[in-house]
Amino acid sequence: MIFDGHSDILYGMNQKRQQGEADVFRRCYEKWFRQGQVEGCIAVLWSNPDMAVPAAVQVTQQLQTLKQELEVCGDEITLLRSADDLVQAQQQGSIYFLLGVEGLDGCPQNEARIDWLYEQGVRHVGLTWNGANDFAGGVHTGDGLTDLGRRAVRRIQKKRMLLDVSHLNDGSLRDVLLVADGPVIASHSNCRRLCDVPRNLTDDQIKAIAATGGLIGINSYPSFIASAREKQDLQHLTDHLVHAAELVGTEHVGLGLDLNYWAEDGTTAELPELQQYQKAEALLQLMEQRGFAKEEIRQVCRDNFLRLLQGALA
Numbered sequence: 630m631i632f633d634g635h636s637d638i639l640y641g642m643n644q645k646r647q648q649g650e651a652d653v654f655r656r657c658y659e660k661w662f663r664q665g666q667v668e669g670c671i672a673v674l675w676s677n678p679d680m681a682v683p684a685a686v687q688v689t690q691q692l693q694t695l696k697q698e699l700e701v702c703g704d705e706i707t708l709l710r711s712a713d714d715l716v717q718a719q720q721q722g723s724i725y726f727l728l729g730v731e732g733l734d735g736c737p738q739n740e741a742r743i744d745w746l747y748e749q750g751v752r753h754v755g756l757t758w759n760g761a762n763d764f765a766g767g768v769h770t771g772d773g774l775t776d777l778g779r780r781a782v783r784r785i786q787k788k789r790m791l792l793d794v795s796h797l798n799d800g801s802l803r804d805v806l807l808v809a810d811g812p813v814i815a816s817h818s819n820c821r822r823l824c825d826v827p828r829n830l831t832d833d834q835i836k837a838i839a840a841t842g843g844l845i846g847i848n849s850y851p852s853f854i855a856s857a858r859e860k861q862d863l864q865h866l867t868d869h870l871v872h873a874a875e876l877v878g879t880e881h882v883g884l885g886l887d888l889n890y891w892a893e894d895g896t897t898a899e900l901p902e903l904q905q906y907q908k909a910e911a912l913l914q915l916m917e918q919r920g921f922a923k924e925e926i927r928q929v930c931r932d933n934f935l936r937l938l939q940g941a942l943a
């Protein structure tokens with residue numbers, strides 16, 4: 630079984646609902662999860678800066694979409710609010726979402742927004758997407774953590790929400806690690822040693838994240854796997870898993886597959902070999918061929934994230 634540390638499914642479901650579709654999860658996405666044996670994911674609220682709709686409104690729409698989807702398929706999806714919810718979902722075979730937020734855009738000058746998000750069920754926070762906001766700088770900017778960002782980091786960790794540094798620029802990541810007092814994750818970032826893009830992590834950053842008790846989730850987004858197009862495949866994705874595991878041990882590595890929910894027909898995989906999740910089994914087989922023991926595969930593909938989820942839900 631697989632746990633996916635980063636999913637934009639709420640964005641995809643909301644796009645379809647805004648176009649008048651209903652019962653979206655069951656009709657469009659459930660089969661991806663079932664066929665790929667993906668039992669749960671961190672499902673993030675993400676506001677697209679290219680849309681005319683303000684960030685705060687996009688987040689509100691996505692929350693409303695989640696609520697409406699839960700009303701029609703409450704057996705198929707569980708929104709996790711407690712450790713008991715996780716146990717129950719696993720027993721019932723219900724696909725579970727840990728609700729997260731990818732970027733605190735739309736919450737200017739106000740860390741109290743974090744309390745509001747928590748009340749909505751959010752248990753995971755990334756401070757920024759690629760741009761900068763009042764809290765921190767993303768990979769397209771040169772800014773570090775602001776004073777408000779420092780207070781936010783403390784508030785997030787006091788509430789035991791998962792703190793996610795994927796998308797932060799190097800200065801902001803450094804600053805978060807100085808302030809953080811608990812596990813930090815990079816839910817969907819690869820190894821910069823193998824693919825030198827700002828969204829990936831240096832060896833030192835990976836070690837520092839592991840030292841907090843956190844993990845890095847390896848991302849299937851092609852241009853984070855390799856710069857050469859012919860190397861953007863599952864073999865080279867596995868290279869990132871091997872490298873990260875050699876650096877910090879398999880207990881600090883996970884999967885944050887970051888599938889594409891933008892395609893008009895909802896069927897185009899970023900990485901065709903994965904066919905969304907439906908061919909995820911191939912990744913597990915490759916890991917075995919590359920020397921991961923069965924127990925290590927279980928850790929990387931599921932258990933490491935679950936250990937952190939249990940901390941966030943305690």
Ligand SMILES: [Zn+2]
Binds near residue numbers: 731795796817
């Ligand atoms: Zn992302």
